[in-house]
Amino acid sequence: MTSKQEFIEKLRNSNLRPTKQRINICEVLFNRDKTFHFTINDLFNLIKDKTGEKVSLATVYNTVHAFHKKGYLKEIPINSNQTYFDTNVTDHHHFFDVKEEKLIDLKSEDVGPIEIQKSIPGKKIKSVEVLVKLED
Amino acid sequence: MTSKQEFIEKLRNSNLRPTKQRINICEVLFNRDKTFHFTINDLFNLIKDKTGEKVSLATVYNTVHAFHKKGYLKEIPINSNQTYFDTNVTDHHHFFDVKEEKLIDLKSEDVGPIEIQKSIPGKKIKSVEVLVKLED
């Protein structure tokens, strides 16, 4: 359980004004035990449900992008019409249940170390993502 | 170099009528040495350039989806506003140059075997994809 006060501090420290909307979004995103995978639309609906207050869709987009930029959210590369985000920003990978359109975390240890044996001159590796698609 | 006749046969064997449009698309997609990464829009423009004949955008979508369904094209999971496809349908992975928005093949050997140490009851693994993002 994280208190509203902590979100306010975290926002201030990130040079983001602690507005009512952002705090509500924090509550929905970060006030949970387990990692959370979502699309903008999921989040938009959850805010209304969980906090009782409506936040405009544009603000949800703005805030998610701001949080992503600050490194509080991770974007998950997946083939879907919608963009998926993850509150777990540590180094880890994903199962994607194609039928259910649902993501499941894989710990780094569940996958093992990945050694890339090729390099491109002038470029360095920014991230390595493993996506394991699941079927029935 | 693959001949038009071979494309016609391949299409017929796949229960796809060998139309002028589909043959042109085959020429652009499969008449090359190296693997080819593309978006629908890339392909749409290339057809006009390479064959001199125009194919409607809707047909490009239809055909790419048909070829994908038949297993002649692979969809690459990536976060982009456009969907990327690959003519290399063998088991392999990718670099993605974020700045240039360009994909580069990684042979399976370049990455090494990936052992997934976790399983989900009732589900089996359909594919394992590694995406290595590159930055300058």
Next chain:
DNA sequence: AATCTTCTTTAGAATAATTATAAACAACGA
């Protein structure tokens, strides 16, 4: 507290990729 500046929210418009529609057309089998 009043004022000023800057950042944020918002509704709605704009954009862009993709999918759906339905009429014209082309391939195939009889």
Next chain:
DNA sequence: TCGTTGTTTATAATTATTCTAAAGAAGATT
């Protein structure tokens, strides 16, 4: 050649996302 079925096409519809510009709220300054 004719009838059937599959295909192409322009265009409209849909959907996710971004843009815009005006109203509102937060923070700093007095």
